[in-house]
Amino acid sequence: MPDLSVVLAGFLDALTITNFLYILLGVTLGQVIAAIPGLGTVMALAVAIPFTISLDTLTAVAFLISISKGGTVGGAVSAILLNTPGSAEAAATTFDGHPMAKKGQAGKAMKYSLYYSIFGDVGSDIVLILVAAPLAMVALKMGPIEICALMVLAFTVISGLVGDSLIKGVISVGLGFLIGAIGLDPGYGTPRFTFNSYELYDGIPLGPLALGMLAVSVIIREIAQMNRGSSGGSTLTVLQAKSQSVTLKELLANRVVAFRAFVIGTIIGAIPGLGSSTAGMISYSVTKQSAKDPEAFGTGDPRGIAASETANSAVVGANLIPLLTLGIPGNIGAALLVGAFVLHGVQPGPLLFENQGQLVYGLFGAMLMANVANLGVGQVCMRLWAKVVTAPSTVVYPCALIICTTGMYLITGSPMGVVFMVGAAFWGYLMTSFGYPFIAFIVAFILTPQLEASIVQAVRISGGDWTIVLRHPIALALLAMSGLMIFYLLPRKRKAEAAAA
Amino acid sequence: MANNPPDPERAVVLPTASGPDRPVTGGADEPPRSGLITLDRIVGVLVTCAGIWLLVYGIPQNVDHQGYESPSPRLFPQIGAWIFVIFGILQVLFVRTGTNLPALRDFLRFLLVGALLLGMVWLMETFGFLVGAMALLAALMFVVFETRKLWIAIAVFAVPVCVWVLFEIVLQRPLP
Numbered sequence: 001m002p003d004l005s006v007v008l009a010g011f012l013d014a015l016t017i018t019n020f021l022y023i024l025l026g027v028t029l030g031q032v033i034a035a036i037p038g039l040g041t042v043m044a045l046a047v048a049i050p051f052t053i054s055l056d057t058l059t060a061v062a063f064l065i066s067i068s069k070g071g072t073v074g075g076a077v078s079a080i081l082l083n084t085p086g087s088a089e090a091a092a093t094t095f096d097g098h099p100m101a102k103k104g105q106a107g108k109a110m111k112y113s114l115y116y117s118i119f120g121d122v123g124s125d126i127v128l129i130l131v132a133a134p135l136a137m138v139a140l141k142m143g144p145i146e147i148c149a150l151m152v153l154a155f156t157v158i159s160g161l162v163g164d165s166l167i168k169g170v171i172s173v174g175l176g177f178l179i180g181a182i183g184l185d186p187g188y189g190t191p192r193f194t195f196n197s198y199e200l201y202d203g204i205p206l207g208p209l210a211l212g213m214l215a216v217s218v219i220i221r222e223i224a225q226m227n228r229g230s231s232g233g234s235t236l237t238v239l240q241a242k243s244q245s246v247t248l249k250e251l252l253a254n255r256v257v258a259f260r261a262f263v264i265g266t267i268i269g270a271i272p273g274l275g276s277s278t279a280g281m282i283s284y285s286v287t288k289q290s291a292k293d294p295e296a297f298g299t300g301d302p303r304g305i306a307a308s309e310t311a312n313s314a315v316v317g318a319n320l321i322p323l324l325t326l327g328i329p330g331n332i333g334a335a336l337l338v339g340a341f342v343l344h345g346v347q348p349g350p351l352l353f354e355n356q357g358q359l360v361y362g363l364f365g366a367m368l369m370a371n372v373a374n375l376g377v378g379q380v381c382m383r384l385w386a387k388v389v390t391a392p393s394t395v396v397y398p399c400a401l402i403i404c405t406t407g408m409y410l411i412t413g414s415p416m417g418v419v420f421m422v423g424a425a426f427w428g429y430l431m432t433s434f435g436y437p438f439i440a441f442i443v444a445f446i447l448t449p450q451l452e453a454s455i456v457q458a459v460r461i462s463g464g465d466w467t468i469v470l471r472h473p474i475a476l477a478l479l480a481m482s483g484l485m486i487f488y489l490l491p492r493k494r495k496a497e498a499a500a501a
Numbered sequence: 502m503a504n505n506p507p508d509p510e511r512a513v514v515l516p517t518a519s520g521p522d523r524p525v526t527g528g529a530d531e532p533p534r535s536g537l538i539t540l541d542r543i544v545g546v547l548v549t550c551a552g553i554w555l556l557v558y559g560i561p562q563n564v565d566h567q568g569y570e571s572p573s574p575r576l577f578p579q580i581g582a583w584i585f586v587i588f589g590i591l592q593v594l595f596v597r598t599g600t601n602l603p604a605l606r607d608f609l610r611f612l613l614v615g616a617l618l619l620g621m622v623w624l625m626e627t628f629g630f631l632v633g634a635m636a637l638l639a640a641l642m643f644v645v646f647e648t649r650k651l652w653i654a655i656a657v658f659a660v661p662v663c664v665w666v667l668f669e670i671v672l673q674r675p676l677p
Contacts, residue, residue, distance in 0.1 A: 054672045167591045171548055174584030177577055178555070185564075185574035192564045192574055224603070224610035228646040392649075395656045398641035402634050405618055406664055410674050415622045422615045429611055433602050434544055452577050459572045 003357070010361025013058055019366060020373070022055070022063040027374045028381070030070020034090075035078055035385040036396060041071025041089070045336045046215030047400050049207075049343070050407015057344040058359055062366030064340050065316075068333055069121055069370045072276065072313040073378050076113035076305075077385045081106055089276030089312035092284040096297060096304025103300050107383070111246040112305045114378040116258055120310035122371050123262045124269060124317030128324075129364045132353070135325040139350035144457035145469060149478035151451040154328050156482040156489075157271065158440050165435060166490060172436045176444020179204055186449065187456040199416060206446065208408055208417045210339040212424025213431075213438050214332050216404055219397050220425055221432075226394065254306040257287050261307045265314025270321045276312040276331075283311030317367065323348050324360060327450060328443070335442045343411065349450070537602070545592030552585025614644060630669075630676040634661035 013019075026048070033044035044067045052060035075090035080097035093113060100109035142150065159169030182193045183203030194200040261283040268279040287307035288297045297304050320337075322328040327349030329335040341348050346356065353360055408417045431438045462468035469475055560582060564575045573579075603611070617640050625633030638657045647653055668674045 051667070051672065054674055165592075165596055167588050167596055170584060171588045171592070174581040174588065176581075177584070178581035181577040181581065185577075187572065188574060190565050190574040192578060195563070220611050220614045221603075221607075223614055223641065223645055224607045226645045392647070392652060394642075394645040394647040395652045398638055398645065398656055399660045401614075401618070401641070402621075402638060402660065403664060405621060405637075406630070406634070406668065406676065409622065409625070410668065410676070415626060418618065418622045422618050426611070426615055429603075435541075435601065448577065455572060455576070464571050 006357040007361045010358040010363075011365035013358060013362035014062065014365030014369060019059050019062055020369060022059050023066045023366060023370045024373045024377065026063040026066025027070035027073075027370055027377050030067035030072075031074035031077075031374075031377060031381065032070075032385055033067075034071035034074030036393075040075065041068055042332050042336065043215055043218070043400060044071055045333060046211055047403050047407075049211065049336065049340050050403065050410060052340060053343065053407075053411055057346055058362045058366065060344055061337070061340060061346075061363055062370070064337060065320075065363070065367055066370040066373065068316050068337075069313075069367075069374050070377070072121065072309075072316055073114055073117045073374055074385060075312075076117070076309060077110060077382065080109045080113065089280055089315070090308070091277055092280040092308035092312075093305055095284065095308070096299070096301050097308075099298065099300035100302075100305070105300070108246055109300075109302075109305060110382045112251075112302050113309045114375070114382065115246065115251055116254075116261075116306045116309040117313040118371055118375045118378075119258055120262050120265055120313035121316055121374065122368075124266045124314040125364070125367045125371065126317075127266050128317040128320055128367075132321055132324050132360075135321065136350040136353040139325050140354065142474065143472070144454040144461065145472045146475045146478065147454040148451065148458055149469070149472075149475035149482075150326065151328075151447055151454070153478045153482045153485070154322075154326075154447065155444065156485045158443050166486075168434075168436045169440045172431065172438065172440035173444040175436075176441045177448055179209075179441075180445040180448025181452070186453045203449070204445075205412065205417070205420060206342055207339050207411050208420035209424045209445065210335055210442060211404055211408060212421035213428035213442060214336060216401065216421055217425035217428035217432070219401050219404070221429060222393065223397050223401075250302070254303050257303045257306045258310045260286065261310035262314045265311035266318040268311070269315035269318025276315040279315045280308040280312040283307045324352060325350055327447070329446060332439055332442075335439065335446065338446055538596075540602070541596050542593045545589045545596065547589075548585050548592065549589030552582045552587075552589055555582035555585065610644065614641070617641065617644075625677045630665055631661055633677075634664065 029048060030041065030044050033047070034041050045064055048064060048067050052063060055063065072089060076093045076097060079090040079093040080101050090113075097109045097113060100106070100112075155173050159166060159173050180203070182200060184190065184194075184201055185192055191201065264283045264286065265276075265279040268282065269276075284297075284304060284307045287303055288294045291297065291303065319331060319334050323334045323337065327338075327347070329338045329348075338348055346352065346359065404421070405418055408421045409415065411417060412420075428438045431441065458468070469479070556579065560575050560578045564578060566573055566575050617637055621633045621637035623633075624636055635657055638661065639653075642653050642656060647656070665676060669676050
């Protein structure tokens with residue numbers, strides 16, 4: 001069990017005015033940026049990371065996680081008002097949210113989305129708080145051989161779940177191994193692919209790579225696709241209704257749907273490789289299929305909003321389970337968070353609970369505060385965000401680009417950071433164009449040093465005897481699960497490829 | 502704007518820029534599907550060749566190996582290279598296609614924006630942040646075909662000044 005004094009000290013660390021103000025700012029930024037179609041939570045995170053360099057670690061991470069939480073609420077605004085999800089995770093919210101808006105109940109739909117989002121968020125945070133520490137203790141008991149096997153399982157799941165093709169997913173992982181291996185090797189300090197450049201001795205920096213591939217490539221791609229006269233304005237005409245408030249009775253009427261969506265979101269969030277959009281879609285489908293009147297879905301049924309919003313928000317907390325306990329980032333947002341952690345000298349993984357338990361519990365406290373802030377800001381500002389969704393993308397994207405570039409220049413302290421970032425953006429663009437999932441590449445890149453260090457330890461313990469794996473039943477079980485996952489995922493991937501073709 | 506909600510079971514590609522699944526293009530000059538399959542096969546061959554090149558030349562030339570190390574520092578690059586070889590061949594044999602090539606115009610515009618970013622860094626280093634940022638944003642306003650004077654003024658003048666104030670004064674992080 002974690003030391004209670006550490007838990008309390010952590011929670012007290014979170015309870016400062018500074019932290020609360022940054023959390024408030026974070027959820028506000030998350031909501032407003034995610035409300036703008038095409039930007040989304042990842043973009044909000046990418047833009048915010050440079051601003052955290054002067055903050056202390058807890059404030060910085062709390063700020064970023066608040067943005068994630070705000071993003072799940074804000075994404076629903078444009079999904080409901082414009083039938084275009086502001087962020088990918090709100091895609092399923094359009095199915096019933098927009099029809100409600102067209103009936104003149106836009107305010108009601110946004111309130112439903114806000115309340116169910118907060119419910120999913122709080123629930124998954126509680127699961128995270130209860131599960132993370134015991135899981136990290138189990139992870140700490142695992143030796144390097146088990147960790148190697150766990151990494152193999154993580155790579156299998158991520159390669160199999162991300163993108164349309166398992167083969168391309170594995171190739172992306174292979175590329176991640178290669179790029180992640182640049183620098184000094186962990187066993188003997190031998191330089192690898194450094195080309196006599198001392199800047200490469202520490203390997204390719206994660207920050208420019210993650211920001212370039214995950215955010216800048218998307219921004220430049222959007223700019224590149226713009227045509228003359230594409231700035232446009234809002235086409236929204238929402239009729240006014242007499243009452244836009246939601247009663248507790250109306251909320252509780254969908255409690256079964258919301259609870260099921262929370263379970264789905266939490267489970268999906270804890271699995272690396274899946275994300276909020278998948279959770280929202282699956283939850284919506286399950287709810288529709290299990291309803292007595294499935295034909296009501298798509299016509300403005302609040303159950304649709306409950307299913308989508310609760311599930312996609314439940315992913316945010318659950319996503320931190322593999323990240324904080326095993327150091328495995330589950331999706332793009334988590335990968336960016338790893339970048340932010342590393343920027344502040346914190347290495348996510350099981351040792352985080354042992355070495356910096358106070359920070360982790362401070363983070364948990366901040367997450368709970370962020371839920372309160374999210375609810376308050378959503379209540380007050382949802383109507384305001386409805387105006388923000390009309391901001392022209394011709395101005396928003398270039399401004400986001402300038403912030404990312406300036407931030408990267410400051411983070412790395414030299415123009416080389418921007419050069420790396422632009423190079424990574426180009427590489428991400430190529431990978432996406434050719435159907436290679438870059439999230440698999442990023443995860444492999446992040447995990448390679450950890451996996452390599454585990455292999456070095458395992459080989460030294462075993463004296464080079466690879467059959468030592470046979471004497472470690474947990475490692476064997478994890479490897480067997482990897483094998484089973486391949487057999488499970490391969491036929492599905494082939495179906496997906498056939499559908500894509 | 503679609504009036505009818507799409508079927509969630511069939512909705513795979515999301516209409517947003519934040520995910521990796523977003524289709525990259527869909528221009529009139531997009532090659533036909535069979536061409537993309539051929540292209541996928543060509544890429545598979547290139548991936549395989551890259552793997553072989555790494556195994557035969559790239560890794561031995563760039564990673565020293567004395568012989569006593571266990572595991573060898575070449576182990577991980579070699580795993581990556583072998584993945585390229587094996588799965589590159591599998592891609593040639595089995596992959597249908599997930600390729601979604603951008604139109605040539607979009608690709609060239611992507612390169613242009615990348616070059617502008619690098620140019621901005623040079624301008625920043627030479628003439629200071631404000632000059633570099635304003636020049637970049639002015640150039641980007643042309644690239645995105647923005648013609649509304651108020652928005653141009655906000656983007657070109659107000660945003661760089663706000664960013665400068667935020668980093669330089671509020672966050673105390675000196676900009677060039």
